[in-house]
Amino acid sequence: MPGPYESPYPDPPAPTELYQSMAAVRPSTIGPDSGPNPPFPLRMSGKVTSGFGRGSSELGIPTANLPVDGPECASWLPSADSGVYFGWASVSLPDESGEFGDATDRWRVYPMVMSIGYNPYYKNTVRSAEVHVMRKIHVDLRGREMRLLILEYVREEKDYPSLEALVCDIRIDIEVARRSLEREGWMVREVDERGRLDGSWLVRKAEEGREEKQGEAMGKSG
Numbered sequence: 001m002p003g004p005y006e007s008p009y010p011d012p013p014a015p016t017e018l019y020q021s022m023a024a025v026r027p028s029t030i031g032p033d034s035g036p037n038p039p040f041p042l043r044m045s046g047k048v049t050s051g052f053g054r055g056s057s058e059l060g061i062p063t064a065n066l067p068v069d070g071p072e073c074a075s076w077l078p079s080a081d082s083g084v085y086f087g088w089a090s091v092s093l094p095d096e097s098g099e100f101g102d103a104t105d106r107w108r109v110y111p112m113v114m115s116i117g118y119n120p121y122y123k124n125t126v127r128s129a130e131v132h133v134m135r136k137i138h139v140d141l142r143g144r145e146m147r148l149l150i151l152e153y154v155r156e157e158k159d160y161p162s163l164e165a166l167v168c169d170i171r172i173d174i175e176v177a178r179r180s181l182e183r184e185g186w187m188v189r190e191v192d193e194r195g196r197l198d199g200s201w202l203v204r205k206a207e208e209g210r211e212e213k214q215g216e217a218m219g220k221s222g
Ligand SMILES: Cc1cc2nc3c(=O)[nH]c(=O)nc-3n(C[C@H](O)[C@H](O)[C@H](O)COP(=O)(O)O)c2cc1C
Pocket: 051, 052, 053, 054, 055, 059, 063, 064, 065, 084, 113, 114, 115, 118, 119, 120, 121, 122, 123, 130, 131, 132, 156, 157, 158, 159, 166, 169, 170, 173, 174
């Protein structure tokens, strides 16, 4: 099985001049090495839905959409700042060979970056929560339950003069998240034994996960 921080792109594109100029004004990591500060970690979960279908086709960066309202939603979400966040995502997937189908589903934990908001470049009128899992995934996630342990706020959502600039900034977010999550204070033990964070909620059985909704309402993990 590949390592947790492997790029989801088989051949990441060479950094363009625009990427380099935008990356030069961004920090390389976010948050102190010791780990997340309150109100993080924040939890949310939900069934992956369809978005506007632009992630893969227009941006080359697929995003799994999660519901942002309804009784099942995390209580902190409506008042959360719009913007980009990073952390860990879990999803229950079949055996990697795919041969044994759902009988061997188990929770996998992956690094993720996400945006919460109105996607100002596309001028959406409804708020969305969209998660890019930083790993190549060969299974359609729509209809599957996803859990998130959100560890840090990265930046505000922005409008951009071009699609290329939007894609560059998201790729920089992915790099910032990768470097930030590689620090021991930000790793979950469920992925790497050096990790100092408890990510057990991410891999709990469904029934136990539901009980944990109480904790989610407080916006805390652990
Ligand atoms: C890490 C990340 C950062 C993003 N930042 C922005 C942003 O600053 N401005 C914006 O308009 N959209 C932003 N987006 C949202 C993309 O525009 C969105 O994923 C794309 O429109 C695909 O949407 P769809 O899944 O509904 O098709 C971001 C998405 C991700 C995953």
